Amino acid sequence: MDKxxxxxxxxxxxxxxxxxKGLLNxxxxxxxxxxxxxxxxxxxxxxxxxxxxIAEWExxxxxxxxLLKEVRAAGHDVxxxxxxxxxxxxxxxxxxxxxxxxxxxxxxxxxxxxxxLTRTLGIPV
Numbered sequence: 007m008d009k010x011x012x013x014x015x016x017x018x019x020x021x022x023x024x025x026x027k028g029l030l031n032x033x034x035x036x037x038x039x040x041x042x043x044x045x046x047x048x049x050x051x052x053x054x055x056x057x058x059x060i061a062e063w064e065x066x067x068x069x070x071x072x073l074l075k076e077v078r079a080a081g082h083d084v085x086x087x088x089x090x091x092x093x094x095x096x097x098x099x100x101x102x103x104x105x106x107x108x109x110x111x112x113x114x115x116x117x118x119x120x121x122x123l124t125r126t127l128g129i130p131v
Contacts, residue, residue: 009036
């Protein structure tokens with residue numbers, strides 16, 4: 007696995023992002039940018055190349071699911087994980103239809119995160 011994969015984290019900078027960044031760092035993944043604003047994240051997507059985006063369902067100025075839809079509509083072939091507060095079937099179906107690669111529901115532990123990441127990347131980390 008390319009430990010230099012460029013990752014964009016989009017979500018709450020006080021809670022979710024530090025936890026996910028810490029888990030990624032433990033797995034040897036350190037090429038990480040963080041963003042709390044969905045609109046800014048979309049702009050970054052159009053200016054840089056990322057191998058993976060991990061976005062919360064609810065973020066500032068644009069829902070994570072809408073960010074996913076915009077990314078896919080722009081033709082970006084980037085791996086995309088969504089982080090949701092709860093698992094509602096309608097949300098899961100909407101995410102799958104929009105082209106999400108994987109969905110993880112909070113709260114989660116390090117083992118669950120690693121499993122979801124492994125499945126998303128398609129290789130063990």
